[in-house]
Amino acid sequence: MRAAQHITEADGFAARWARTLNGGRQSLMNSGDKGRKRESKLEQKQLARAAFPMPDTLLKSMFDTVEARVEQSGCDHTMRFTEQWIEEHEQAPSSVLEWLKGHGGFCDCEFVANAADHWEQNR
């Protein structure tokens, strides 16, 4: 009796899973976002902070420097000032740039506007 019930449950699960697969990728893609919304603000902050590619002092230095240079020379919609700073401070370009792109955009002025904001809110 028990075993039979087990099989029914397993079938039910398999059927649901098949429906999910057929029913559209949308629901699968969104499941990650739903999980994130359930976390508290504090947890979100901790996660954001854990993902920072450098210590706060270096991040501040980078954003200050890039912002000043963008103000002075304008943004040519490359990452030239950011890349310069990374080189001067011997940081790992890939990890810093990946993080910036994930939270900012694709050029110096967007990093300063968006990634800096993300950092200020979570530091």
Ligand SMILES: [Zn+2]
């Ligand atoms: Zn720009």
